[in-house]
Amino acid sequence: SQQGEEDPQALSIQEGENATMNCSYKTSINNLQWYRQNSGRGLVHLILIRSNEREKHSGRLRVTLDTSKKSSSLLITASRAADTASYFCALRDNYGQNFVFGPGTRLSVLP
Amino acid sequence: EPEVTQTPSHQVTQMGQEVILRCVPISNHLYFYWYRQILGQKVEFLVSFYNNEISEKSEIFDDQFSVERPDGSNFTLKIRSTKLEDSAMYFCASRRTGNTEAFFGQGTRLTVV
Numbered sequence A: 001s002q003q004g005e006e007d008p009q010a011l012s013i014q015e016g017e018n019a020t021m022n023c024s025y026k027t028s029i030n031n032l033q034w035y036r037q038n039s040g041r042g043l044v045h046l047i048l049i050r051s052n053e054r055e056k057h058s059g060r061l062r063v064t065l066d067t068s069k070k071s072s073s074l075l076i077t078a079s080r081a082a083d084t085a086s087y088f089c090a091l092r093d094n095y096g097q098n099f100v101f102g103p104g105t106r107l108s109v110l111p
Numbered sequence B: 001e002p003e004v005t006q007t008p009s010h011q012v013t014q015m016g017q018e019v020i021l022r023c024v025p026i027s028n029h030l031y032f033y034w035y036r037q038i039l040g041q042k043v044e045f046l047v048s049f050y051n052n053e054i055s056e057k058s059e060i061f062d063d064q065f066s067v068e069r070p071d072g073s074n075f076t077l078k079i080r081s082t083k084l085e086d087s088a089m090y091f092c093a094s095r096r097t098g099n100t101e102a103f104f105g106q107g108t109r110l111t112v113v
Helices: none
Strands: A005-007 A010-014 A019-024 A029-037 A043-050 A055-058 A061-066 A071-076 A085-093 A105-110 B005-007 B010-013 B019-024 B031-037 B043-050 B053-057 B065-068 B075-079 B088-095 B108-112
Touching: A005 A085, A010 A019, A019 A085, A019 A105, A029 A061, A029 A071, A043 A055, A043 A061, A043 A071, A071 A085, B005 B088, B010 B019, B019 B031, B019 B088, B019 B108, B043 B065, B043 B075, B075 B088
Parallel strands: A010 A105, B010 B108
Antiparallel strands: A005 A019, A019 A071, A029 A043, A029 A085, A055 A061, A061 A071, A085 A105, B005 B019, B019 B075, B031 B043, B031 B088, B043 B053, B065 B075, B088 B108
């Protein structure tokens, strides 16, 4: 199974600004999921985007998927201090049932 | 809203002891997973379970590890003889069939001393 690579590794923004995180991968995927993790806590599912989808929204979150570039992005609009967390992409390829996590982007939203 | 629950939230054990981590997946889910995260590192796949058997496992999931679904609700991870390097947060996850999202529990922090 392949691993996604998020960038940047760390991002620091002011409250109210937008945050964009990217996930790149190497081979074909079945779907890609984004998760949030507050320090030392559990993994909270944010959005799943399937390989035949290009964009999905959930509240202030927008996820895009470009299969030709093998990349996905997570946009958080109008960020809040409570958005401070690590964000991970998790890939499921076409061959198995498990999904592989990238190393994550650590987002800090400053009040 | 249904959720995956894990117990205990924190377990401290002596090196060489056996531990059992417990999970109750979401009730209509059919795929179950264990992942682990060593402090400050990435989330690593251990094993997936479907139809009462292991469907995939990683290199980490060696003979010291086993999983079981002893009844219709629980899903357990057993580590037979714990090592210091087994200290990590262990996450259980579940999902329905098809191209669906996986939901994670809050994790069990295992500390081996």
